[in-house]
Amino acid sequence: MALRAALRTKCALSGFLSQPSSSSRHGRVCASTVLAAQQRSNSTSSKISVDFDQSTGVAVMHMKSPPVNSLSLDFLTEFCISLEKLEMDKSCRGLIITSSLPKVFSAGLDILEMYGKSPESCGEFWKAVQEMWLKLYSSNMVTVAAINGSSPAGGCLMSLTCDYRIMVDNPRYSIGLNETQLGIVAPFWFKDTMANTVGHRITEMALALGMLYSPAEALKIGLVDQIVPEEKLMSTAEQAMAKWLAIPAHARQLTKSMMRKPTVDRMTSKREADVQNFVSFITKDAIQNSLRVYLEMLKKRKA
Ligand SMILES: CC/C=C\C/C=C\CCCC/C=C/C(=O)SCCNC(=O)CCNC(=O)[C@H](O)C(C)(C)COP(=O)(O)OP(=O)(O)OC[C@H]1O[C@@H](n2cnc3c(N)ncnc32)[C@H](O)[C@@H]1OP(=O)(O)O
Numbered sequence: 001m002a003l004r005a006a007l008r009t010k011c012a013l014s015g016f017l018s019q020p021s022s023s024s025r026h027g028r029v030c031a032s033t034v035l036a037a038q039q040r041s042n043s044t045s046s047k048i049s050v051d052f053d054q055s056t057g058v059a060v061m062h063m064k065s066p067p068v069n070s071l072s073l074d075f076l077t078e079f080c081i082s083l084e085k086l087e088m089d090k091s092c093r094g095l096i097i098t099s100s101l102p103k104v105f106s107a108g109l110d111i112l113e114m115y116g117k118s119p120e121s122c123g124e125f126w127k128a129v130q131e132m133w134l135k136l137y138s139s140n141m142v143t144v145a146a147i148n149g150s151s152p153a154g155g156c157l158m159s160l161t162c163d164y165r166i167m168v169d170n171p172r173y174s175i176g177l178n179e180t181q182l183g184i185v186a187p188f189w190f191k192d193t194m195a196n197t198v199g200h201r202i203t204e205m206a207l208a209l210g211m212l213y214s215p216a217e218a219l220k221i222g223l224v225d226q227i228v229p230e231e232k233l234m235s236t237a238e239q240a241m242a243k244w245l246a247i248p249a250h251a252r253q254l255t256k257s258m259m260r261k262p263t264v265d266r267m268t269s270k271r272e273a274d275v276q277n278f279v280s281f282i283t284k285d286a287i288q289n290s291l292r293v294y295l296e297m298l299k300k301r302k303a
Helices: 001-013 031-039 071-090 119-137 155-159 188-198 200-209 214-221 230-243 249-269 271-283 285-302
Strands: 042-046 048-053 060-062 096-101 142-145 164-168 226-228
Touching: 042 188, 042 230, 060 071, 060 200, 060 230, 071 119, 096 226, 119 188, 119 249, 119 271, 142 155, 142 230, 142 249, 155 188, 164 200, 164 214, 164 230, 188 249, 214 226, 249 271
Parallel strands: 060 096, 096 142, 142 164, 164 226
Antiparallel strands: 042 048, 048 060
């Protein structure tokens, strides 16, 4: 509810995909300049910026929340607002999600939202995570993840909700649902999303061992669809997008719905119980202790 309220308030306050400003009142301008301005629009919030090209119907969402694009409540709220606005704009048919930060696509859920927080805060946070997944997994747009850095846990989930994943081929980057390494458990809908992509057995091993895969390994098991050099990432994403957009929209959307609806329905039917499960699990002393140890390990690794 809090997320929905925040969405309503922010939507009312901020103009999204701000109307391209015509410079014609300042005198004569080149027609192509005006056309280009009319065809592109930009929206920026503190953690997300969106470039929308009306001539292609494709928006690029840049995650820009240093240091690691962790999915905090604020980040998720902004993310969902941006997504909802794009979804409502009938001229927007495709979305590419990428990171503006070097080396990291997204570090996954913000651990600080789960550590030392009240049950109420944890509950609100979890609802925002559910909302992000639901919106992306059932989006009518073609969604492409352009993964230009590491993408553990919630970052991997975000990528998995897209229709197509392209990752930069850099062996320093990794991707996977590594929750068990933190002493926590990926919920059933994280598991379902991965199993829908790479199959049951690979998911079983990957989740149990908290596997993080290099781009080449991820390609091998089908966790990503393509790996490319960094400089080719966006052009490859645009090519993939064009291929998906060439399919008649209603046929593509119905097919996506047919493939994903059982997973979405399962999650939505258990949504409340899932929040309760999360809150009771994450606030346990033993789990809090595991998160503390993991946070310390992250800090030590840095030192
Ligand atoms: C029965 C079950 C019922 C219900 C379900 C219950 C449970 C729970 C399910 C929860 C599902 C959880 C999903 C998640 O996403 S958990 C998050 C997992 N993420 C990670 O493990 C990633 C950790 N981070 C890293 O590995 C690296 O940071 C990364 C991304 C490779 C980048 O490396 P680098 O560029 O070197 O950056 P640093 O490591 O130096 O990090 C910089 C800075 O950021 C802090 N940080 C990193 N990741 C996170 C994070 N996820 N959340 C919060 N903060 C993060 C890090 O500590 C550094 O902080 P500093 O203050 O030292 O600058």
